[in-house]
Amino acid sequence: MSFHIKAFLRIFTILLLGLLAVVVFEQKLNYSLVLISFVIIMLFVEFYYFQKKYYNTIDRVVLAMLYEDYSLKTSKPQKNDTFDNLQKLYHKLQNDQMKNEVKELVYLNILNSLETGIIIFERKVDTWELFLVNNYFSELFDIPKVKTWYNLNRLLPSLTNHITQLGFKESKGSIDLQIENENKQTFMLQTSKTVSHDQEYFIVLLDSIQNVLDKKEKDTWENLMKIISHEIMNSLTPIHSLAHNTQQILNDNTELTSEDLEDIKISVQTIVNRTDHLKHFIDNYRRLTMLPSPKKQITNLKSLLNNSIETLQPLFKKSGISVKVNLADNVLLNVDKQQIEQVFINLLTNAIYAVLKQPTKQITVDLYEKNNRIYIDFTDSGSGIAEEIQHKIFIPFYTTREEGAGIGLPLSKNIVEMHNGYLTYHRREERTVFSLNFPLY
Missing domain, CATH: 1.10.287 (Helix Hairpins)
Known part of the structure; x- marks a missing residue:
């Protein structure tokens, strides 16, 4: 029988006894009136405790859900519909909490397995408190997993001072940190903010440049x-x-x-x-x-590129390759002419082999200035380098050509770096691009 029927029967009984009391009162049956009044009072008391027990049960379960206390383990069938629905809700929230705990454990294991120092701060009114310190950060600086800003500031004041100076704003750059009395080490530092459910978090990532x-x-x-x-x-x-x-x-x-x-x-x-x-x-x-040190001199790069292209012109004609040049005038750079020309010829030769079996055989050379640097792009219509071997192309003696020695790209990279430049590979608009760039002096 449901709570509502039981409550209705109690109220109905009290009303009937009330009517009976009125009749007895009119007939001046005083002793009967006293007895009926006593029974009515007892029914009121019983009805009060009946309701109190019902709502206490509901209140206890609701408070347990409110404070996320799911220690109660019960699957006993409930005769009362309200209790049954409440029990189903309780079990659903209990299962949801278990799933969330599993997810949190997985995320925590992921954070602790990363080889990057991670600290997460949580906003508390006008201050920031530590929310998480992963294992790698603790091992990197050989400190315990601190839980307060005070302890972090005591152990790594240079880091906390830097974060304070940033004003807990997003940033990316390098930082020198001194661990106890050891020499300073340089770290890559990246910070970011995120907001979830009106709660603000500040994330700090640290990577040791030397380790990388x-x-x-x-x-x-x-x-x-x-x-x-x-x-x-x-x-x-x-x-x-x-x-x-x-x-x-x-x-x-x-x-x-x-x-x-x-x-x-x-x-x-x-x-x-x-x-x-x-x-x-x-x-x-x-x-x-045993690459010799560059013998640098002021060189016109347009002229040097034209000479390199002219040297390979017979191969271009023989293979039916069209070469398009877009060269800025009067681009001067302090370089070793022979070494840089060797780089140009190496990259042009690679481009020749890349387009030999392509329906469109085209090589484009671009020379331009951008952001105070000089860029030289060698673009070809080849199919490019497979993604799984791209990280190997600058390794000495690694080659995909049958007759290749595997030193052209590594040698070119060494020469470019000796000139304080960079040699990079990427795909642009379905074409292969090897790009050189040098600082503009």
């Missing part, structure tokens, strides 16, 4: 050693096999037949070819690692 450089250097060396090992083993394996084969022929025969001599001749020729390949490989490595 060390990782890139390590990755580069690992890739380089793989390629060098591959090249050396490609030569040593047949040399080792053929040398043992020749030794066996010489040991097993006192008199050599013409067939034995032919085998020895082929083996020796193969060994010579492989050693020549190794010598060529080592010579390329020496060219790459």
